[in-house]
Structures are given as structure tokens and as C-alpha cells.
Amino acid sequence: MDISVVVPVYGCRAALPELHRRLVETFEGMGVSFEIVLVNDNCPQNSWEEIERLCALDERVVGVRLSRNFGQIRAITAGLDICRGDWVVVMDCDLQDRPESIPQLYAKAKEGYDVVFARRIARKDSGLTKLLSRSFYKVYDYFTDGNYDSSLCNFSISRRLVIQAYCSMREQNRAYTMFIKWLGFRQTAIDLEGDERFEGESSYSFKKKMAMAFELITAQSTKPLKFSVNLGFFFAFVAFVYIVVVLINHAINPDDVLVGWTSTIAAVFFMGGLVLASVGVVGLYVGNIFNEAKGRPLYVVAEVLNGDVSAEDILNTRTLKGQL
Known part of the structure; x- marks a missing residue:
């Protein structure tokens, strides 16, 4: 098998026939098995x-049905665990990623690269979505000491060795592009x-994006803990200096009455909030x-069509290998 394409499917049923048609035309034009x-x-x-x-209709299509919704990245992981190609393409089902671009990714990979990402230009998203994406990657870069390009997307092609390394990482909180970049290799x-989405809208709401951001950052960096510790020491130092200043002033001017209950209560609530945030x-x-x-599984497969393995085989393999 030369190339496998892994496509998580959610919320874009009408695009599947067109996606299949264009993928088949692309690969048959390349003269590769897929x-x-x-x-x-x-x-x-x-x-x-x-x-x-x-x-x-086509035995080259492998269908995988998960038992419930596990999320895009885990659906991708399920496809990567099952696919057989020497090279693996990951793309979305909504046809924002053009199947006709796969030959360009493949040709670039053949120059000696293990991973080739697509960098989206003229991205067909709202200004708010682009701003949130750039902001997240800036924060993510800071906390993980990385250097990630917000224009990169899951659309990519990777060598089998890279995919095997990715699949060996079974963390619950996971990402695709970031994990692949962390692995290294020649990228x-x-x-x-x-293109525009074939139909519908993205299922990633602002709330889901924020939750995913917190999961990824806390799963891959301890900097938030260090930040909260440093912030606590900073305010403790400021409070200590303020107390020393007040005591010296009182010693010099004993007739001054110590006042400021309002500011004291405000400071107590402020520090209490910081403590709760740190906790x-x-x-x-x-x-x-x-x-x-x-130790729960990343996903549960309910059914496999046209694949070399069944849902029962996948469950037994995961259990025997201790990869739940």
C-alpha cells in the first residue's frame, strides 16, 4: 500500500461522495495504490x-465506526492505528483541504522529508477565528518553549515510521500537528x-476551543505551575515591603492612626482569588x-468495513498489549 488517507467524519455527510470521487481521481492519476x-x-x-x-462500491474505502463521539483527534488516531500505507495523509472531510493538493505534498516528501504539512494561505475563516488561532499559538509557544506556525493544519503527509511513533503516544489529552512536530524527524x-467548507459549520465552539487550549497546555508544560508560584512570591514580597513601610512610618510618626480597612479587605479578597486560581x-x-x-481507551471501535481487522480484533490487540 503506497498511501493511506485518514479522514475523521463529523457533520459533513453531503461532502463524502465528492470527497471520494476527487480522492480516487487524484490517486489514480498519480498511479499509486491507496x-x-x-x-x-x-x-x-x-x-x-x-x-x-x-x-x-469501492473496496479501497475502509469504514470505521466509533461507538460514540470521541473527538476529532481521537478519531484521527483510530484511523492511524488501522491504516496500512507507507505514507499517510491526514485531512478533514469538509473539502477545505483539496484532494488535488496531495500530489504536491507527496512530491515534496519524496525530496527526503518524513513529514510535509500544508500551510494554509488565504485561509477561508472569519477574522475572529484567525485571531484566536494566532493568540492560542503565541500562548502555547510561551508555555511549551516551542515555535509553532498558526497557519499549519492537520492536512499533511507522513512516513509510516512517523505515524508509528505518533501512535505509540497514548496520552488522553492529545493533538495531531503538535505531537508530530514534537517527534522531530525531517519536517x-x-x-x-x-476552499470554503462544502457544507455546515465548524463544530468547534469558542468554549470547546478554550477547553482544548487548557488541556493541551497543562498536558505538555509545567510552566503554569511555575507561573502561579512566581506570582505568589511576587505578591508576598510586595505585601512584606508594604508592612515594613507602614511600621517604619508608624515608628517615626506614632501619632498617625493606622487606617485602611477597606483596602485591607480588598487585598484579602484579591490574594484569596490568587490562591484559589493557583489551587x-x-x-x-x-x-x-x-x-x-x-487507563481508559482513547476510542472504542464498534465496526470496521473493508479492513484487515475487525472491531473485536482491535479490542483484543489493545488489551493484550496493555495499550488501553
Whole structure:
């Protein structure tokens, strides 16, 4: 198998026939053997029916149905665990990523790279979405000492060795692009223009994006803990200096009456808020430890069509290897 394409499917059923048609035309034009792995992440539009139809029409389509919604990144992980290609393309199902761009990614990889990312130019998103993306990566860079390009996306091609290394990392809080970049290997990116979504809207609300940001940062960096400690020491030092100044002033001017109950109460509430915030940061890390300690699977496969393995085989393999 030359190339596998892994596509998480959620909220864009109408795009699947067009996606299949364009992928087949692209790969047949390249003259390579391929498979298209469609992972249904419990799509509310019942995309599984369309995936079943495509699997019946084309044995090169592998259908994977998860038992419930596990999220985009875990759906990608399920597809990566199952796919068989020497090279693996990851892309979205909404046709913002052009299938016709895969030959460019493949040609660049053949120059000696292990990973080639797509760098989106003329991104078809709102100004607010772009601003939030850039802001998140700036904060993420600070906390992880990284250097990430906000224009990079999941659309990429990677060598089998890279995918195996990614699949060996079984953290509950995970990302695709960031984990692949963390692995190293020979990486590059090429500029590719994307299209508008074929239908619907992104399922990533502002609340979900914020939750994901906190998960990724606390899962990969201890800087928030150090930041809260440094902030606590800073305010303790300021409070100590203020107390010393007040006592010296009282010693010099004993007739001055010590007043300021309002400011004192305000300071107490302010410091109390900082303490609670610091405890909350610690709580996030404890929560991460709790989730990892439970050892639950990243996903559960309910059904596989046209694949070399069944849902039962996947469950037994994970259990025997201790990779739950």
C-alpha cells in the first residue's frame, strides 16, 4: 500500500461522495495504490450510512465506526492505528483541504522529508477565528518553549515510521500537528490554498476551543505551575515591603492612626482569588493525572468495513498489549 488517507467524519455527510470521487481521481492519476480510511465519529447526520455505501462500491474505502463521539483527534488516531500505507495523509472531510493538493505534498516528501504539512494561505475563516488561532499559538509557544506556525493544519503527509511513533503516544489529552512536530524527524511545509467548507459549520465552539487550549497546555508544560508560584512570591514580597513601610512610618510618626480597612479587605479578597486560581491550576494537573491513571481507551471501535481487522480484533490487540 503506497498511501493511506485518514479522514475523521463529523457533520459533513453531503461532502463524502465528492470527497471520494476527487480522492480516487487524484490517486489514480498519480498511479499509486491507496486506501481511504473514513472514521465516523458518531456524526449526527448519520454519515455511517454514506460510508457503508462507499465501502460497498469501492473496496479501497475502509469504514470505521466509533461507538460514540470521541473527538476529532481521537478519531484521527483510530484511523492511524488501522491504516496500512507507507505514507499517510491526514485531512478533514469538509473539502477545505483539496484532494488535488496531495500530489504536491507527496512530491515534496519524496525530496527526503518524513513529514510535509500544508500551510494554509488565504485561509477561508472569519477574522475572529484567525485571531484566536494566532493568540492560542503565541500562548502555547510561551508555555511549551516551542515555535509553532498558526497557519499549519492537520492536512499533511507522513512516513509510516512517523505515524508509528505518533501512535505509540497514548496520552488522553492529545493533538495531531503538535505531537508530530514534537517527534522531530525531517519536517517541512508548503503553501496550499484551501476552499470554503462544502457544507455546515465548524463544530468547534469558542468554549470547546478554550477547553482544548487548557488541556493541551497543562498536558505538555509545567510552566503554569511555575507561573502561579512566581506570582505568589511576587505578591508576598510586595505585601512584606508594604508592612515594613507602614511600621517604619508608624515608628517615626506614632501619632498617625493606622487606617485602611477597606483596602485591607480588598487585598484579602484579591490574594484569596490568587490562591484559589493557583489551587485551580494544580487541580488541572491532578485531573490530568487522574484521567491518565484510569487507563481508559482513547476510542472504542464498534465496526470496521473493508479492513484487515475487525472491531473485536482491535479490542483484543489493545488489551493484550496493555495499550488501553
